């Protein structure tokens with residue numbers, strides 16, 4: 001799935017349980033995006049594509065370095081260390097991270113048919129990576145439907161709780177967005 005879908009999914013998870021603070025919501029939300037950090041090798045691969053020694057970091061490491069249990073546990077540990085309701089935040093971080101993996105497993109097929117198998121048990125075990133034969137394409141309608149549903153959920157949550165996913169980037173933009181939503185659909189003013 002796309003990073004935007006993963007982000008919105010993490011946001012939905014962050015707001016699914018007990019009321020978390022902004023910091024804890026950030027841990028849970030970004031836990032659903034972190035796995036794709038291993039895609040940053042794309043920049044190096046693109047920049048060196050015509051060089052004598054091209055760096056194939058995207059081809060070799062995307063869906064490998066970040067999409068595994070080791071990174072899931074590390075992310076969970078960092079979140080727990082810096083959170084107040086440690087158990088609740090850690091659990092939601094784990095759920096958020098694993099929803100990313102499930103999302104990729106079911107709906108991330110590339111245009112060339114590549115399934116991006118996920119070596120889930122790294123770095124603990126070298127077992128055959130996970131794939132699902134029914135995997136749909138990255139731009140297939142189920143992904144669009146899921147993203148649309150998550151946008152709808154984010155709007156409902158913003159109306160009810162007074163903050164939106166934009167708070168991860170700008171408090172001001174978040175406030176303006178929620179105020180505009182409440183002006184349009186009703187709800188308490190900020």
Ligand SMILES: [Zn+2]
Pocket residue numbers: 001035036063067100104
């Ligand atoms: Zn991914």
